[in-house]
Amino acid sequence: MASSALICGTEAWNDLKAHVEEIKKTHLRDLMSDPDRCRSMMVEFDGMLLDYSRQCATVETFEKLFKLAEEAHLKEKINSMFSGECINKTENRAVLHVALRAPRDAVIQCDGKNVVPEVWNVLDKIHDFSEKVRSGSWLGATGKALTDVVSIGIGGSYLGPLFVHTALQTDPEAAECAKGRQLRFLANVDPIDVARNITGLNPETTLVVVVSKTFTTAETMLNARTMKEWISASLGPEAVAKHMVAVSTNLPLVEKFGIDPNNAFAFWDWVGGRYSVCSAVGVLPLSLQYGFSVVEKFLKGASSIDQHFYTAPFEKNIPVLLGLLSVWNVSFHGYPARAILPYSQALEKFAPHIQQVSMESNGKGVSIDGVSIPFEAGEIDFGEPGTNGQHSFYQLIHQGRVIPCDFIGVVKSQQPVYLQGEPVNNHDELMSNFFAQPDALAYGKTPEQLQNENVPPHLITHKTFPGNRPSFSLLLPSLNAYNIGQLLAIYEHRIGVEGFIWGINSFDQWGVELGKSLATQVRKQLCSSRTKGEPIQGFNFSTSTLLKRYLE
Ligand code: F6P
Secondary structure: OOOOOOHHHOHHHHHHHHHHHHHOOOOHHHHOOOHHHHHHOEEEEOOEEEEOOOOOOOHHHHHHHHHHHHHOOHHHHHHHHHOOOOOEOOOOEOOOHHHHHOOOOOOOEEOOEEOHHHHHHHHHHHHHHHHHHHHOOOEOOOOOEOOEEEEEOOHHHOHHHHHHHHHHOOOHHHHHHOOOOEEEEEOOOOHHHHHHHHOOOOHHHEEEEEEOOOOOOHHHHHHHHHHHHHHHHHHOHHHHHHHEEEEEOOHHHHHHHOOOHHHEEEOOOOOOHHHOOOOHHHHHHHHHHHOHHHHHHHHHHHHHHHHHHHHOOHHHOHHHHHHHHHHHHHHHOOOOEEEEEEOOHHHOOHHHHHHHHHHHHHOOOEOOOOOEOOOOOOOEEEEOOOOHHHHOOHHHHHHOOOOOEEEEEEOOOOOOOOOOOOOOOHHHHHHHHHHHHHHHHHHOEOHHHHHHOOOOHHHHHHHOEOOOOOEEEEEEOOOOHHHHHHHHHHHHHHHHHHHHHHOOOOOOOHHHHHHHHHHHHHHHHHHHHHHHOOOOOOOOHHHHHHHHHHHO
8 A cells, every 4th residue: 555545445444344244143152152253352461351242243353453554554553653753744753652651771763863762861850859759858948848749731641640640559569658748630720620729738748740741722821821830939039949949841832931951851852741650740739749669660661562562563552452452443433432441440540531533643544654544543531440431331331322432450459358258359359240241241231131031121231231332341450650651552542543544643632732722812802991991803603702701
């Protein structure tokens, strides 16, 4: 396939279009009756097990999907990413989040320069700074230890670190390292988020980390000014030097804001915001909370998946298999959404993070060459931890719309509870659901089964479950820092694979610009109306009416 041609014009794509019609003729419960098929749809890596046998797919489907990967030059695209080529063409940038977690002695070239030493310079600086703060050798302006951190940032400068923090919070090893400390995240420009974050905090013991790749994001900068004022009002303006640090690619703007450049932690334009958890964006606040050694384990976990993704044959490559399955479900079965269902409360912020990584990356309408694509790309992602989700939206998943599901389970609980006299422990109870739900979705329940159970005839259709609903199950050995890093990298690369196959640019985000620039116009209007009493003008009838009501 020529690089500018659309993937939907290839033989492999058309072959899959025809093949899906064949697949639709066989119910998943029948596919599941073949143990050889099921065995071939399991992959083990580093203690984790992926079972994707509950997909409406056969061994032949995968042969065809691998052909599609070949047509899409998937291997070449992965290699280009790892070798620092400028694959984010619309922003003229390389895409090197893998360099953020590469071992110290790795060599990853970008623009003729090995970037790994720069990465480790920043990691070493974070290590040093976080140890100083944690040990009390870096003190606040009044001589008190800085035990509390507020990380200000939004989107990619917030969601990933929040997911990792939430997952580490209940890991016994990490929790031990975090004793006596707290980490909060201020994202929304809504003053309520500011109020929530400062409630119960003492400026004397608080360190504020301003996280913004561009250092221009309106919400983050307003929140940063608000927190600067909160510190200055209480401790005096000189205290800012001890109480505020920054993470950014835009160090001149950090300095202009009034933060000492020595207290700024850099990253690079080859790191996309939503792929920046492993840069100082996540590593700084998380190291302040848990210590660098815990965060290093997280980076090692992510790196282990990078190596797996880069080297494993596609048939054994977890991110590649999951990416191909997404393409299969979205573009051939026509399922627009997917549910991310971790059976672990510690992963409650995983789906919100993946929503951004996936939907900002792959929610595109044109190919990387700017040609309109005549097929749907991207997925609608949502999710909740099990079992909570079961009591919320699973009704629709079982009997309403078909939503492919990602079941993520953990063998060893972070916080096991054994109650005397209970037949199973609490984690077993949770995991019973993890094992049951995928089969309920796949097999369903037939009218015949219901009749045999003497269900009254008028309830038969209500109680019928169609089944034939795809899912995969990913079983992790535990949920420590290392496994959390692995889970992150699996999804990052899976989303990359989807974009590589669809032939879109998964690494830009032009779709967020229009709303931002319209908000700038509204902001100007609000300002001139409030300060000079100028009338509302330049907006349509509807927006003008709303604005007038707001200003009344
Ligand atoms: O609005 C989307 C976005 O541009 C994301 O891609 C990014 O993660 C977020 O805003 C925050 O940007 P910054 O880190 O530059 O403040």
